Amino acid sequence: MKQLKCACIEGLDATSVDVEATFTKGLPSFSIVGLATNSIQESRDRIKSALLTNEFTFPPKKITINLSPSEISKSGSHFDLPIALLVALNDVKCSLDGFYVFGEVGLDGKLKDTHSIFVLILSLAQQGLLKKVLIPKASVEKISKIPNIEIYAVDTLSQACDFFKFDSKEQSRVINSEFSYKKMTINKKSYYYDTQYVYDFKEVKGQQTAKRAALIAAAGNHNILFEGSPGCGKSMITKRLQYIMPPMSLEEILEKAKLDSLDAIEPSFHPIRVFRSPHHTATKASIFGGGTQSAKMGEVALSNNGILFFDELPxxxxxxxxxxxxPLEDHRLLISRVNSKIHYETKFLFVCALNPCPCVISNYK
Incomplete structure (x- = not known):
């Protein structure tokens, strides 16, 4: 029996999964067990096509792929590559120990990136479980930002097979990249920042008291509420608040990129804190997270280490x-469902804006 390491997502964190393969005598078949969802079951056809179009011989045996531990539900096309490698290398003597493998396999054998690969590798690295990983070259730009891991990248399924068959691993080694943004060092820790602003406070005319309050709120991460007539500059000041927030550490930048990936957004690794502004018609589930089968993140979790803005608060x-x-008091939020219970970090700056009370305006007139 041969096996490779992969992982699946549970909430915000990754759980390590052993991908095991056995080849026994019997009628030729190809089955995947271990609570694999449709996205994994469909990989059988992708893998068959990729192997046959790249001149691999599909073994005429009963092939059983097991994803362990079997009690955890698993999904994602990133399981394609480890499963395909176990099938392709079934009769080849080679060492597969110590490597985590991720990647989606195309019908022609080309390897593709997925949104979940960055999240999985970052989470495993933070847990200290992952030291060496094999990924598609399409994932290199994102994964190379993760420090203290050995990264190897290939472009096709054939190259991935050669990676394990021959002693040529250094040719596929990827150097971890550093951020090109400006940085400052405080207590031997680096903090990154950018001086290119989409919005600038110099565009706000007047409102000196409000701008001073915004500066204090950003410096001390104090929640703030703006009250004023429509058009006086409440939202205008709030949109510029993220550009005067403190510089971001490497851990915060990676955490922001992780939340972007979980939200199906391509991470930018830009050291500007996130700004989330849900509309007042948003549902409670969209704000705090929810879901029937598995809990999903809401705006509160996605604004972690950034700004959450409620315009028209009343x-x-x-x-x-x-x-x-x-979330404001404990900086944590528990989403509890029958099938899952997930904790989210909620360390955000809460900003609100509202118009004056009608009775106040009436008395003023």
Whole structure:
């Protein structure tokens, strides 16, 4: 029996998965067991096509692929590459120990990137489980930002097979890249920042008190509420707040990129803190997260280490405003469902804006 290491996502973190393969006598068949969802079951056809179009001989045996531990539900096309390698190398003597392998396999054998690969590798590296990883070249730009791991990249399934068959691993080695942004060092720790701003406070005319309050809020990560008539500059100041927030550490930049990937957004690794501004008609589930089968992130979790802006605060539902107490006080949020219970970090700067009370305006007139 041969095996390779892969992983699946549970909430925000990765769980290591052993991909095992056995080849026994019997009627030729190809089955995948271990609570594999449709996205993994479909990989059988992709792998067959990739092997046959690249002149591999599909073994005429009963092939069983097991994803262990079997009690955890697994999904994602990144399991294609480890499964294909175990089938292609079934009769080849080579060492597969110590490597995690990720990648989607195309019908022609070309390896592709997926949104989950960065999240999985970063989480495994943070847990200290992953030291060496084989990935598609399409994933290199993102994965090379993760420090303290050995990264090897190939472009096709044939190259991946040669990687293990022959002693040529150094040719596929990828050098970990550093951020090109400016940085400052405080207590021997680097913090990155950018001086290119989409919005600038110099565009705000007047409102000296509000700008001073915004500066204090950004420096000390204090929550702030702006009250004023429509058009006086509440939203204008708030949109510029993220550009005067403190510089970001490497861990914060990677965490931001991780949340982007989980939200199906291509991570940019830009050292500007995230800015989330949900509309007041947003549902409670979209703000705090939810889901029937598995809990999904909401705006509160996606704004971690950044800014969460509620414009027109009184128009948000009462249940939403009352539920904000836990993430603001504890900086953590528990989403509890029958099938999953997930903790989210919620260390964000909460900014609100509202118009003056009508009775105040009436008295003023």
């Amino acid at each position: 128009h948000f539902g009462k249940t939403i405003l009352e539920a904000m107490r836990e």
